[in-house]
Amino acid sequence: MSKAERIKAGLAHRYRAERHFRLYGIGAILLALGFLGVMLTVVIGRGVGVLQQSYIQLTLTVTAEAAETGDWQGLIKTSLREQFPEARKRKDKKQLYGFVSSGAGYALRRQVEQNPDLIGQRRAYWLPVSDDVDMLLKDAIDRSLPESDRRITDQELAWIDTLIESGALELRFNKGFFTSGDSREPELAGILGAAVGSALSLLVCLMLAFPLGVMTAVHLEEFAPKNRWTDLIEVNINNLAAVPSIVFGLLGLAVFLNVFGLPRSAPLVGGMVLALMTLPTIIIASRAALKSVPPSIRQAAMALGASPVQVVLHHILPSAMPGMLTGTIIGMAQALGETAPLLMIGMVAFIVDVPQGILEQATALPVQIFLWADAPERAFGERTAAAILVLLVFLVLMNLTAVILRKRFEQRW
Amino acid sequence: MIQIATVSNDPIHKQPDAAPAGAAKITAQGVNVYYGDKQALKDISIDVPAHQVTALIGPSGCGKSTFLRCINRMNDVIDGCCMEGEIRLDGEDIYARGIDVVHLRARVGMVFQKPNPFPKSIYDNVAYGPKIHGLAASRAEMDEIVLHSLEKAGLIDEVRDRLDAPGTGLSGGQQQRLCIARAIAVEPEVILMDEPCSALDPIATARIEELIDELKQNYTIVMVTHSMQQAARVSQKTAFFHMGELVEQGTTEDIFTRPADDRTKAYITGRIG
Amino acid sequence: MEHEHIVTSFDEELKAIDTTLAEMGGMAEAQLAKAIQALVRRDADLAREVIAEDKRIDQLEAELDHDAIRLIALRQPMAEDLRMVITALKTSANLERIGDYAKNVAKRTITLAEMPTVGSTTHTIERMAVLAQGLVSSVLDAYVRRDVAAADEVRRRDEEVDHLHTSLFRELLTHMMEDPHNITACTHLLFIAKNVERIGDHATNIAEYVHFMVSGEILEDERPKGDKTSQTIVDAPQEKG
Numbered sequence: 055m056s057k058a059e060r061i062k063a064g065l066a067h068r069y070r071a072e073r074h075f076r077l078y079g080i081g082a083i084l085l086a087l088g089f090l091g092v093m094l095t096v097v098i099g100r101g102v103g104v105l106q107q108s109y110i111q112l113t114l115t116v117t118a119e120a121a122e123t124g125d126w127q128g129l130i131k132t133s134l135r136e137q138f139p140e141a142r143k144r145k146d147k148k149q150l151y152g153f154v155s156s157g158a159g160y161a162l163r164r165q166v167e168q169n170p171d172l173i174g175q176r177r178a179y180w181l182p183v184s185d186d187v188d189m190l191l192k193d194a195i196d197r198s199l200p201e202s203d204r205r206i207t208d209q210e211l212a213w214i215d216t217l218i219e220s221g222a223l224e225l226r227f228n229k230g231f232f233t234s235g236d237s238r239e240p241e242l243a244g245i246l247g248a249a250v251g252s253a254l255s256l257l258v259c260l261m262l263a264f265p266l267g268v269m270t271a272v273h274l275e276e277f278a279p280k281n282r283w284t285d286l287i288e289v290n291i292n293n294l295a296a297v298p299s300i301v302f303g304l305l306g307l308a309v310f311l312n313v314f315g316l317p318r319s320a321p322l323v324g325g326m327v328l329a330l331m332t333l334p335t336i337i338i339a340s341r342a343a344l345k346s347v348p349p350s351i352r353q354a355a356m357a358l359g360a361s362p363v364q365v366v367l368h369h370i371l372p373s374a375m376p377g378m379l380t381g382t383i384i385g386m387a388q389a390l391g392e393t394a395p396l397l398m399i400g401m402v403a404f405i406v407d408v409p410q411g412i413l414e415q416a417t418a419l420p421v422q423i424f425l426w427a428d429a430p431e432r433a434f435g436e437r438t439a440a441a442i443l444v445l446l447v448f449l450v451l452m453n454l455t456a457v458i459l460r461k462r463f464e465q466r467w
Numbered sequence: 468m469i470q471i472a473t474v475s476n477d478p479i480h481k482q483p484d485a486a487p488a489g490a491a492k493i494t495a496q497g498v499n500v501y502y503g504d505k506q507a508l509k510d511i512s513i514d515v516p517a518h519q520v521t522a523l524i525g526p527s528g529c530g531k532s533t534f535l536r537c538i539n540r541m542n543d544v545i546d547g548c549c550m551e552g553e554i555r556l557d558g559e560d561i562y563a564r565g566i567d568v569v570h571l572r573a574r575v576g577m578v579f580q581k582p583n584p585f586p587k588s589i590y591d592n593v594a595y596g597p598k599i600h601g602l603a604a605s606r607a608e609m610d611e612i613v614l615h616s617l618e619k620a621g622l623i624d625e626v627r628d629r630l631d632a633p634g635t636g637l638s639g640g641q642q643q644r645l646c647i648a649r650a651i652a653v654e655p656e657v658i659l660m661d662e663p664c665s666a667l668d669p670i671a672t673a674r675i676e677e678l679i680d681e682l683k684q685n686y687t688i689v690m691v692t693h694s695m696q697q698a699a700r701v702s703q704k705t706a707f708f709h710m711g712e713l714v715e716q717g718t719t720e721d722i723f724t725r726p727a728d729d730r731t732k733a734y735i736t737g738r739i740g
Numbered sequence: 741m742e743h744e745h746i747v748t749s750f751d752e753e754l755k756a757i758d759t760t761l762a763e764m765g766g767m768a769e770a771q772l773a774k775a776i777q778a779l780v781r782r783d784a785d786l787a788r789e790v791i792a793e794d795k796r797i798d799q800l801e802a803e804l805d806h807d808a809i810r811l812i813a814l815r816q817p818m819a820e821d822l823r824m825v826i827t828a829l830k831t832s833a834n835l836e837r838i839g840d841y842a843k844n845v846a847k848r849t850i851t852l853a854e855m856p857t858v859g860s861t862t863h864t865i866e867r868m869a870v871l872a873q874g875l876v877s878s879v880l881d882a883y884v885r886r887d888v889a890a891a892d893e894v895r896r897r898d899e900e901v902d903h904l905h906t907s908l909f910r911e912l913l914t915h916m917m918e919d920p921h922n923i924t925a926c927t928h929l930l931f932i933a934k935n936v937e938r939i940g941d942h943a944t945n946i947a948e949y950v951h952f953m954v955s956g957e958i959l960e961d962e963r964p965k966g967d968k969t970s971q972t973i974v975d976a977p978q979e980k981g
Contacts (some may be wrong), residue, residue, distance in 0.1 A: 280546055350583035354646070357539060357577035358596040358653060359569045368595070369585060696816060725956025726819050735818040737750065738743040 097446075101439030107228035107241060108188040110154060110217065112137070115176040116166050126159030130181065137222075138213055149210050155182040157242040180226065185240040185433035187214060191225055194432060205432075231440065235406045236422065240433030243426070245444050247408045251321055251401070251416030252390060252448070258325020258412055259332060259389050264382050266329070267336030268371075271378075274337075275344040276366050295334035302331045303398025311399060319400040319415040327395045332385035339381020343374040376460040383456035387449055393420040419445045488518035492657060492687040493538060498552035500533055500542065507533045509711045511552070515657075515704075520679060520688045522702035522719065524695060526734065529708040531691045535659050538689060539575040540568050556657070573600050576650035580662040582642030584634030584649070589626050592634040592645055593617060596653035612652055620648035621678050640671025647678065651686070658682065660690040664697060676701045695735055699723050707731045750815055757807050757828050758884075761835075764800045765880035768835045769873060771797070771842035772939060776869040778846055779932065780862055782853045790846035797839035804832045820953070827953035831883065834942040834949075838876060841935040841942075848928040855925045858915050861908065865929065868904040868936045875901070875943035883950050891950035894943055895963050901940035902966030908933045913974040937967060 055063070114133035120126065134150050135141065141150045155161075158181040165179060166172050186205050189195050201208050217223035235247030270291075278284045306327035310316045316323050347370050355365045396402065402421050409416035417425070419441060426438040493515035500508040508530045515521045523531040533542065540561065542548045553560045561571055573596075584592050593613045594603075603609035613630070617623040622644045626637070634645050643663060650658055660679070664672040679688060679701050692698050698705050699719060706716040707730070715722065715731045726732045733739065745751045771790055778786035808829045811817060817825055875894050882890035912926045912933070948959050 348583070350579060350581055351585060353541065353577075353579060354583045354585065354649075355595075356544070357541060357572060357579070358599070358649065359572035360595075360599050361569050364599055368599075373586065695818060699818075723818050724822060732819055733743055736745070736821045737747060737818075738745050 097439050097442050099439075100436060101441075101443045103192050103194075103436045104231050104440035105228055106192070106225040107230065108183045108191040109180040109224060109226050110158075110183045110187075111178050111180055111222040111224075112154075113176065113178045116162070116173050118173050121163075121166060121173055124163075126162045127156075130154055130158050130162065146209065149207065150213070152184055153187055153210075153213070155184050155241045156239055157237065158182055182230070182241050183223070185431055187223070188241055189432050190214060191218075191223065192436075194436075231437070235408045236404060236417065236425070237406060238404075240429070240431045240437060243434070243437055245419075245422065245437075245441055247405060248417050248419045248422035248441070249444060249448070250408050251324070251405075252418040252420075254321035254409060254412050254416065255324035255328055255396075255401075255418055256386060256390060258322055259328040260382070260386060262326060262329035263332040263336055263385065267333050267382070267385075268340050268378055270333075271337045271340030271344060272366055272371070275341050276370065277362065291334050291337050295338060298394070299331050299392050300394035300398060302327050303395030305330065306395060306399045317413055317415070319403050319405070319417070320413050321401075321409060321416045321418075322412040323399050324396050324401050324416070324418060325412070327399055328389040328392060331392065331395060332382075332389050335385035335388065336378075336382050339384065340374065340378045343377025343381065344370060346377060347373040372463070375463050379456055379459050379463070383452055387452055390448060390452070391420055391445065393418075393424055396421050419448065489516045491515065492517035492557065493689070494555045494558075495534075495537075496553050496555075498534070498537060498550065498554060500530070500537060500551075501547075501549045502545070503547040507711055508537075511713045513706055513713060513716055515687060515689055517687045518683055518685075519703040520683050520690060520701050521704040521706065522698035523689065523691045523706050523708060524693075524698050524734075525708035525714075527693075530711040531706075531708040532661055534708070535661055535689060535691050538657065538659055539572050539577055541577065543568060573653050574655050575657045575659060576653060576655035577659040577661070578643070578646050578650055578663050581666050582639055582646050584637070584642050584645050586633065586635055588631045589617075589634045589637070589645060590630040593648050593652045596649060600653060602653070616648040616652040617645075619651055619682070620644045621674065621681075622648055638671070640667050640674060643667060643671070643675060644678065647675075647682075651682070655686065657687045657689065660688065662691050662693060665693060672697070695723070707734065709734070747815075750821075753807065753811050753815070754817075754821065754824065757804060757811065757825065760800055760804045760807065761828050761832060762880070762884060764797060764804065764832055764835045764839075765876070765883070767793070767797050767800070768838040768842065769876050769880070771839055772845075772869065772873050772876065772936075775842040775845040775849065776866055776873075776936075779849045779852065780866050782849070782857075784850045784853045787846040787849040787853070791843050794839050794843040797836055801832045801836040804828060820956075823953045823956060827883075827949040830949050831946050834945050838939050838942050841939050845932050845935050848932050852925060852928050858922050858925050858929065859911070861911055861915070861926075861929050864904065864908045864911065865933055865936065868901055868908065868933065871897075871901050871904065872936050872940045872943065875940055876946075879943045879946045879950065882947065883953075886950075886954045888951055888954045891947040891954075894947040895951075895959075898940045898944045899964045899966040901937055902968075905933055905937040906966065906968045906972060909969040909972055910974055913972070917974065 112130060112133040113136075114129050116129060120129050131151055134153065135147070138150055141147050161181050162179055183191075186195070190197075190206055190211075195204060195206060197204075197211065206214070214223065230242065231244045233246055234242065234244030237243040274284060274288065306323055310323045310326055311318055316326075351369050351373060352365055355369045360368065396418050401417050402425065403415060403417065404425070405415050405417050407414075423438055423441045423445065426434045426441060491514040495511055495513050495515075498508055498511040499506065511530075511534055523535060525531045536542045537550060537554060538556075538561075542550065550562065553562060555561070556571075556574065560566070585595065587595070590613055593616050594609055597603050597609060597612050603612055614623060617626060622641060625641060626632075626645075634642065637645060643666075647658075647663075663679075664675050667675065676697065679690070682688060683703075690698075690702065702719045704716065705719045705722040707714045707722065707726075707728075709730050715726060715728045717727075722731065723735060726735060745754075771793060774786060774793075775790045777783070778790060808825050811825055812822075815821075875897055878890060878897075879894045881887070882894060909930070912930050915922045916926045944963055948963075952958050
């Protein structure tokens with residue numbers, strides 16, 4: 055067999071191997087996409103219900119006296135009793151009162167406060183119901199189960215059906231989830247507190263980690279002499295990137311809280327801890343970005359008589375900026391999803407108020423998810439999924455910002 | 468339209484170097500350069516005549532680029548690079564204490580092997596040097612420097628209506644001429660060229676060579692080249708480096724018609740030395 | 741050449757030029773010898789042979805020119821290679837001239853063969869021709885051996901040819917004055933002598949090129965010259981009685 059023939063005979067095998075290799079690649083991508091799809095389907099399927107919330111329509115008169123004493127819940131109870139006069143027994147009444155959320159009184163107060171003219175008028179108000187009724191309306195409670203296995207009794211079921219038929223019980227858009235903080239009652243619990251907490255922490259983290267990381271990288275890459283000390287520093291930075299995040303939490307607890315006496319559970323401390331954790335990522339990515347700037351640019355600037363700082367500021371940094379931003383965003387995304395270090399510095403507390411500043415107590419999105427996932431109420435499951443969705447939206451937004459920033463930096467030249 | 472002022476007694480356009488042609492502009496005495504343990508240059512002594520093109524030739528790794536980079540102290544930044552001996556520019560030791568490297572590099576410009584315009588506009592590329600050295604007092608003055616430099620580099624007609632376009636969008640030869648414009652915008656006395664045409668096609672090379680020939684009236688040019696033909700075409704003086712030694716130097720005519728040293732002969736005639 | 745080129749075909753091309761030149765030199769030398777032989781023996785046939793053979797030298801020159809131009813264009817020779825090619829070009833032109841002179845001698849030989857001989861002048865011319873032929877042969881040797889000393893020696897030895905030429909010139913003039921019947925033959929012999937003298941000059945030219953080729957120096961000093969014919973005056977012999 056001639057050489058040409060031998061080569062030709064092997065060709066088929068070589069092309070086959072190439073096709074297989076490509077198929078494996080496509081397979082891997084499809085598998086990954088499949089997992090992503092399953093995850094998104096499950097999370098969205100479970101979390102989308104939060105967009106709606108059940109409300110009950112109650113007709114009542116807000117008396118000036120009740121508004122004065124703050125007995126809003128009493129007004130609601132009266133209205134409920136009026137609607138279902140057959141509930142006389144103590145146990146029945148309790149079940150009846152259980153229909154409305156414990157936060158219904160606040161909802162009523164808010165409506166009246168916004169419009170004080172309502173005092174003295176008899177009219178209908180839409181008020182939030184309890185999580186059990188909400189779950190029933192969202193078909194999350196199986197009516198066919200025996201009464202003892204259900205969280206809603208047959209008696210309650212009958213009343214609810216009456217209410218549904220009369221149109222006094224319906225699903226409406228759940229504004230509260232996006233505008234309020236955490237709550238013990240799932241129907242009142244919102245994500246805003248955690249989202250603001252996360253945003254504040256990340257802001258602190260970015261403010262600290264980005265300049266520090268970039269300056270460190272620039273110094274190590276451009277100015278520091280290459281000797282044993284800088285080697286040691288480099289090794290340490292690389293190791294820090296691999297340190298479990300909870301260790302940074304411990305460090306924060308020991309140093310920021312105990313030594314410096316900074317406020318516990320504050321986004322300031324959370325951000326500082328996250329900054330510690332993010333720094334190595336930013337430094338490593340920034341150094342890689344600096345290294346990838348072609349030496350010809352450096353030499354060109356130097357040969358024109360630019361001082362080292364001018365070389366870095368005018369040429370190296372602008373060229374490396376897209377890479378640095380990418381590294382920073384990756385670090386930030388990592389920080390956004392981080393729970394462990396925040397647990398250590400007390401950002402795991404149950405906080406109802408939406409934080410107004412970095413020194414106030416706050417919690418963060420991943421911590422909120424962790425807390426809700428742990429809660430026994432069925433309605434919290436729905437909120438957990440919804441919170442995860444919010445977290446994902448956050449991440450997508452951050453990445454989008456990164457892409458846009460990078461594009462703009464690149465377009466400048 | 469910005470008018471290009473005629474050359475007058477304003478400081479920007481004065482003849483940058485009044486030394487008579489042929490007098491030694493740069494004098495190197497006993498230059499040794501080490502990269503760590505490796506000696507890259509061995510006892511180099513050479514005079515670079517003013518207003519002439521001096522070509523440094525020799526096989527790869529012979530030290531010609533290293534020597535070139537000694538003249539504007541670009542080797543300073545290389546770790547483990549150490550230099551002995553002295554190099555004088557107009558009689559002044561450029562390695563002496565108190566010599567400012569930034570100032571030296573404003574006097575000794577450099578053009579590199581691969582065209583390396585900054586990722587900025589054509590205008591900004593040329594304006595960068597004058598800007599950092601504070602050579603232009605006003606925007607109008609800067610415009611003038613930029614246009615004048617582009618004109619001297621023979622690029623103005625090709626880029627006049629797109630000064631805001633990125634310099635990296637030009638062709639290879641245009642980029643190299645942009646780099647030359649950028650170097651002469653600082654009005655240096657000496658221009659070092661490290662294989663300025665090795666990445667260019669013959670036409671672009673010819674244009675650069677023509678440009679070099681014109682530039683030597685105002686500047687002293689030292690050029691490293693791999694192409695002996697190019698050295699023969701553009702230079703007046705040629706120095707042959709081999710394994711870190713300066714084997715032979717002389718007028719280009721002598722080196723290419725009757726070299727004295729066997730290593731030079733073997734190199735320029737393409738023999739196995 | 742002490743070292744070979746990295747590109748072997750370059751060496752081969754240079755060698756080809758050298759070979760052509762050697763062949764030309766050999767032919768020019770042989771043509772001269774034959775022409776003189778024909779003159780001495782008054783052999784018109786041999787003379788015609790010489791005339792016919794000259795074409796070959798012209799051919800070789802054209803061939804060498806072509807090779808040399810091609811090599812310069814394609815290889816861009818430098819230093820000694822450049823000098824060698826230039827030397828070969830100029831040498832070939834000189835050798836071609838030598839061939840022409842030999843041919844001219846042969847042409848005149850055909851005419852002379854039909855005339856009476858004039859004294860011993862033919863023998864003086866033969867001596868001159870042997871000397872000139874020796875110069876040509878030595879200079880070709882010097883070329884092949886790249887020998888500056890031998891080339892310089894050739895340059896010096898040309899003086900002898902010049903001296904012989906001067907004395908032959910006087911001799912022929914004397915013959916012409918003695919007997920006007922000799923004038924035709926003597927004029928031809930005069931030209932033949934001049935041709936041989938020119939051949940010697942061409943040999944010295946080649947010697948100078950060899951010197952340049954090997955050392956790179958262009959000789960600028962005056963070479964020794966013994967040709968005094970341009971100043972020679974021969975007084976008419978006194979009428980007897």
